[in-house]
Amino acid sequence: MAVVLDPSTLSYSEFVKRFMLSGRPVLIKGLCADWGANQQWTTDGLPDFAKLKRLPDVRVPVVHSSGGDYQCSEMNLHEFLCYWERRRDAAASSDEPEIYLKDWHYVEEILGGEGERRASLYPVPVYFEDDWFNKYGLKGDSDIDDFRFVYWGPRGTCTPVHMDVLGSFSWSANICGRKRWRFFRPEHSHLLRDRSGLQTVTHLDCYDTSAFPHVRTAPVVDVVQEAGDCVFVPSGWHHQVDNLDDCMSINHNWADAANIREVLRVLLADLRRVEGLLASDRGLFDTDVEYTLACQRIVHANNGVDLYGFVAFLLRCVSGEMEAHRALGNGDDASVSKVERAMKLLSLYRLGHLLATLASGGYGPTRPSGGDAAARKEESCCADVLSAVRLIADELTSASGAELQDEVCAMARASKGEAVSLGKNDNDDVAPPAVRGIEEIWGAVRARGWTSDD
Ligand SMILES: O=C(O)CCC(=O)C(=O)O
Ligand SMILES: [Fe+2]
Numbered sequence: 001m002a003v004v005l006d007p008s009t010l011s012y013s014e015f016v017k018r019f020m021l022s023g024r025p026v027l028i029k030g031l032c033a034d035w036g037a038n039q040q041w042t043t044d045g046l047p048d049f050a051k052l053k054r055l056p057d058v059r060v061p062v063v064h065s066s067g068g069d070y071q072c073s074e075m076n077l078h079e080f081l082c083y084w085e086r087r088r089d090a091a092a093s094s095d096e097p098e099i100y101l102k103d104w105h106y107v108e109e110i111l112g113g114e115g116e117r118r119a120s121l122y123p124v125p126v127y128f129e130d131d132w133f134n135k136y137g138l139k140g141d142s143d144i145d146d147f148r149f150v151y152w153g154p155r156g157t158c159t160p161v162h163m164d165v166l167g168s169f170s171w172s173a174n175i176c177g178r179k180r181w182r183f184f185r186p187e188h189s190h191l192l193r194d195r196s197g198l199q200t201v202t203h204l205d206c207y208d209t210s211a212f213p214h215v216r217t218a219p220v221v222d223v224v225q226e227a228g229d230c231v232f233v234p235s236g237w238h239h240q241v242d243n244l245d246d247c248m249s250i251n252h253n254w255a256d257a258a259n260i261r262e263v264l265r266v267l268l269a270d271l272r273r274v275e276g277l278l279a280s281d282r283g284l285f286d287t288d289v290e291y292t293l294a295c296q297r298i299v300h301a302n303n304g305v306d307l308y309g310f311v312a313f314l315l316r317c318v319s320g321e322m323e324a325h326r327a328l329g330n331g332d333d334a335s336v337s338k339v340e341r342a343m344k345l346l347s348l349y350r351l352g353h354l355l356a357t358l359a360s361g362g363y364g365p366t367r368p369s370g371g372d373a374a375a376r377k378e379e380s381c382c383a384d385v386l387s388a389v390r391l392i393a394d395e396l397t398s399a400s401g402a403e404l405q406d407e408v409c410a411m412a413r414a415s416k417g418e419a420v421s422l423g424k425n426d427n428d429d430v431a432p433p434a435v436r437g438i439e440e441i442w443g444a445v446r447a448r449g450w451t452s453d454d
Contacts (some may be wrong), residue, residue: 001183002026007125013339015127015232020169020258020319021414025183025221032173032250033228035122041248042176045227047152049085053078060104066097073101073378080152087154089247101242101289106150106250109371113146122250128171130343131254136316138166138255139304147253151282159241160202161192166303167262168253170233174225177247180453183221186236191218204240235259257347258415260317265309267303267310272297277426289368296367311358311385312365314351318388322395331404342407345396349408352392359385363413 004010007028019026042048057078058372064071080101087096111117114134124131131147132138139145151159155177164170172179184192191200191214201212209216224244225231233239255263274295280368285291296306305313325344328336344349362368364385 001223003223004028005344007031010127012126013337016258016339016343016411017414019232019234020127020256021411023186023236023259025181025234025237026232027223027225028094028125028232029226029232030228031125032122032175032228035173035175036120037122037175037248037250039132039355040121042175045176046245047088047248048086049065049081052081055110056107059094060101063100063102064097065100065157068203070202077101077318079091081246084152084154084246093339098154098157099157100151100153102151102153102159104150104152105146105148106143106145106345107148108144118148122173125171125173127232128169128254130256131252132256132313132317132320133168135252136313136320138310138313140309140316145304149251150251151247151249151251153243155243155245155247157243157247158203161200161204161238161240163189163236164233164240165253166255166258167235167266168236168255169259170251170253172225172231172233172241173250174227174229175248176227176233176251177243177246178227179225179231180242180250181221181223181231182223182240183233184218184222184238185221186368188218189216189236192238203305235262242286257350260350260354264358266308267299267305267307270302271295271299274302288399305364307358308365308367310356311363314363315384315388316393318348318351318355321351322391325395333396337409338404338407342404342411345404345408346411347413348392348395352389352396355385355389355392359389360378412426 004026007030010028015026018024019342041052043051055077057076059074060077060080062075062080063072064073080099083096083099099328107113107118111121134146137145138147145163153404167355187202190197192212193199193214194201194211195213199211201215204215209217223231278295278298282291285294289315296308300306300309321344325338325341325348328341331341360366
């Protein structure tokens with residue numbers, strides 16, 4: 001696993017190329033060594049319970065684990081802190097279950113959201129700043145639309161094997177303690193499954209070797225994150241994290257141009273699964289629209305967003321990324337690197353491509369309300385999507401200096417992955433006019449050589 005000993009030697013451009021686009025994890029030493037969280041939460045490198053108990057006694061999400069079983073629940077913060085303090089002071093062999101405070105929306109619930117109070121706890125490192133989930137709001141319509149978390153866990157607690165939510169990236173900044181990370185490349189995921197291929201192993205040190213015969217053969221990337229270190233987790237890597245000491249960390253999940261297609265792929269895979277589950281009940285729905293909307297409701301319940309909500313999110317990303325691209329100027333500003341400008345063009349290109357793909361499958365930001373299939377498609381592929389793609393096509397065609405174009409193509413190639421297919425177009429032989437419009441525009445961009453991967 002790559003380890004960067006001195007963050008001042010790692011530029012944003014290098015991070016993008018070496019880790020983000022090529023999907024490789026990295027440990028960056030000392031990146032969070034002097035964050036405000038150190039003073040606010042710890043003394044001499046240990047959790048400071050007197051300070052922590054000054055926080056309001058809010059309800060917090062916790063996971064109880066015992067004997068390989070993990071139960072999510074809630075408890076009061078002070079109750080958790082008393083448990084943790086007691087556990088720290090007790091002899092190691094305590095019969096109490098292990099309790100891990102995790103996935104806590106601390107910024108939202110304690111600091112009142114994004115702002116100066118968040119900044120005084122921690123700065124978001126430049127490598128992780130291009131964060132569309134937290135900037136543009138993935139869910140849009142939900143109370144908590146936030147992918148910024150805090151994890152506090154006594155020594156011995158653990159996050160069992162998982163892949164991060166919705167194909168996102170994550171970063172973890174460890175404020176105190178040491179964490180052991182074990183990573184598995186996406187192409188080795190099948191080795192973690194049982195004989196049926198359906199179940200993934202839960203805990204790497206405690207599983208039935210006859211049910212999971214390949215786990216021990218899976219190549220593992222094993223690394224210890226110390227206090228002050230940050231870990232970048234690329235999309236699609238399974239990982240288990242063990243707290244070797246009492247640990248306090250800050251974690252964000254996020255997506256940008258490099259992995260936004262992964263997010264759509266995960267949503268589509270869930271939709272296909274849900275459609276499979278509901279297939280035998282299809283006759284119970286009066287109309288196709290009702291069936292479609294029922295499937296989308298389940299996808300929404302599972303992921304906090306459905307395909308229509310995802311289109312609306314992409315449209316918010318287009319506005320923000322267009323503005324960000326324009327703010328970088330036309331290349332005269334020497335402090336803006338070529339990679340930064342190319343990254344924004346890649347953002348626009350990817351957003352345009354995903355929107356065009358979704359629109360051609362009938363997904364717009366408004367849900368279908370009835371009518372025949374063609375009319376519904378027309379309606380949902382509404383002017384918003386069409387005008388966003390037009391805008392992107394104009395921006396891309398006018399911005400393409402040859403040098404930058406090569407850079408964008410190289411970046412698109414580096415972040416591999418085939419085009420996302422909606423995989424449901426068997427009956428879609430005649431695209432309605434709005435969709436054809438998008439395809440023509442997109443064809444023109446493609447003809448300029450922007451696409452090297454799709
Ligand atoms: O620190 C942990 O327990 C889990 C962190 C994690 O899985 C992540 O940041 O992706
Ligand atoms: Fe994770």
